[in-house]
Amino acid sequence: MTHNADRLYELLPSVYRRRDEENAGPLKALLGVITEQADLIGADLDARYEDWFVETCEDWVAPYLGDLVGYRILPGADETLATGSEAAQRLLAALASRRDVAHTVGNRRRKGTLALLEQLAADVADWPARAVEYRQLLGVTQAVRLHGRDPRADRRRLTRGRLTDLRRADALDRLGGPFDELAHTAEVRSITSPRGTGRYDIPEIGLHVWRLKPYSITDAPAYCEDRARTHFTFSVLGNNTPLITKPEREPSPAHIADETNVPAFIRRHAFAERTAAYYGPGKSLSIHLGDGKPVPLGAIVPADLSGWRYRPGRGQVAVDPVLGRISFPAREAPDDGVWVSCHYGFSADMGGGEYPRPVDPASPKKVYYVGPGHHRLITEAVEEWRHDKETDAGLREGVIEITDSGAYQEQLEIPLDRGDRLTLRAAQGTRPVLRLLDWSSNRPDALRLHGTGQGAATDPLPRVVFDGLLITGRSVRVDGPVGQFVVRHCTLVPGWDLDEDCCPCHEEEAGIELVDTPVCLEVEHSILGTILVNAEEAHHEPNRIWLSDSILDAAGAGLAAVCGPDDTPAYAEFNARRTTVFGSVLAHAAGLIENSIVDGVVRIARRQNGCVRFCWLPEGSRTPPRFHCEPEHSGDPARVVPRFTSARYGTPGYAQLALSCPGEIRRGADDSSEMGAFHDLFQPQREDDLRLRLDEYTPAGSDAGILFAT
Structure with a gap:
């Protein structure tokens, strides 16, 4: 709402305004100040009026409105809410649902x-x-x-x-x-x-109740497992993926939910008996060919494609929703490719996905788009940005946005000068895939972010942000003078790639390599493989690694998730909040590690500084001082061991704490939520x-x- 700062002054008779203008306008300035304060009071009164209604009130008011109708908040939660911290606000949103308060009577x-x-x-x-x-x-x-x-x-x-x-x-x-x-x-x-x-x-x-959520994949390329036999998978990584139902709205408040109203895994028998309820545009799954022609409902044949033994007839397309597989008739592989829309199950908004992501408040001067109707390759957009910033210094902050959920197979090497700020992101509602393949026979083919060091010495080191991407096939390598590398809502497939059973294909390979660079690595709401730090200690300070609400997976038993060359301690300061780590952590120093699970030995070289609190660490770990960590706090190391629904990336229950997991871990965080990457779901409190x-x-x-x- 726009307010006129001179509206009180304009109410004065013209004779007073004329005299005030003759005296340099002191009355106008005074009334301007009064108008500003009146606007603040008016806005506060409007807010207080909105607080009378549960639909429009502030979050902290909802429990008080609920108290008027006898709504009871969870016992013990009031102490956490009284702190007013960011964690308390998240807990408040989880416990005091507006809908629950509004529906109490x-x-x-x-x-x-x-x-x-x-x-x-x-x-x-x-x-x-x-x-x-x-x-x-x-x-x-x-x-x-x-x-x-x-x-x-x-x-x-x-x-x-x-x-x-x-x-x-x-x-x-x-x-x-x-x-x-x-x-x-x-x-x-x-x-x-x-x-x-x-x-x-x-x-x-x-x-x-269903804890897993349905996440959509729209118009994404299917993976061709065997073109000669016309075998495809819904997952672009080629692994078996059980498809999940896109819930339909229930017809009435008195209706009891059936299989189409909840995010249940699609059974073969259910798909065979009610194919039309699951298949089609806007439904749980659909298939169309590269020419845009959808596969009609009449051609879909529900089948068990275990071992690829079933062979569809001419003009048919076999679909297995349990394994996420597609089979065409022999010698009838579509020439223009196969594109799919489907839903998969996962616990939270994490990793690359089409779910809504926070929007960066910064408004770049120019956005370089990649996708249909724009640049065909990411490399073309990078080259245009580098050319433009040479002629216009205002374009040194560049944003490259991928507009579809396609797969981009190209060799990426991005040079970065001092003062550069580059964001490579997915558009809202998309999940693009970057497939890094064998392009050169005599060197690694990682996605390389190379700091050139060129530019004025007073300019800051370059900053790079990856947002909403899925990267597979190789690692991301950062070298040279780069100041900051931020990974948000991304997936860097642990082990580079998966087989059909979701086992990593290259379990000893790193997901991110930091090579002789002072870069600070920040990872938020992401899934990634091993972090390898290869640096000379005499050249710069230890790299700082920050992980929050993420999963760090070494992709193999007994492997290190953070380390240096030959499993030596990484010359880095390791920090983690609300993170699940599969593998050991070998680092030079540690800052703050809290509300996390490290399913491997932690060995910190310098233990004078730092703090580890409300975490689970294996016995034999060497860390800075620990506070309320398991299994030390309970004194029962044989029983208090983390158990997961699955520890393999690509499975629906990946990194989810099992129902049989001890309560010391499921409720072991500082606010009695669970330790690990899914802390902010507040599932124990819910x-x-x-x-x-x-x-x-x-x-x-x-x-x-x-x-x-x-």
């Missing part, structure tokens, strides 16, 4: 309904859910029909609790899962028992908050428990 009127429990999971924990009343799944003995009873009621009763029909393959495939509909014998254990949950009993209600709501809204005589589907 309405939820009490719907107490005891299954649809309400699903809505609570979405409002409180932001988890899609399906509620199941297990009483309906108990095997029962059918009573003889009595005179006067409604025949329709008898027919409904006969369809429930009966013996299993072995011809119903889809129902058998759902056995034991959230969508199981077969009859079971009763279990004595309660669903809330800490010694092992039992489901099938009269009072039991299960709330199945789980506790959801259990609190279930106790409040579950009817008397029933037990409601949370069951994690993924």
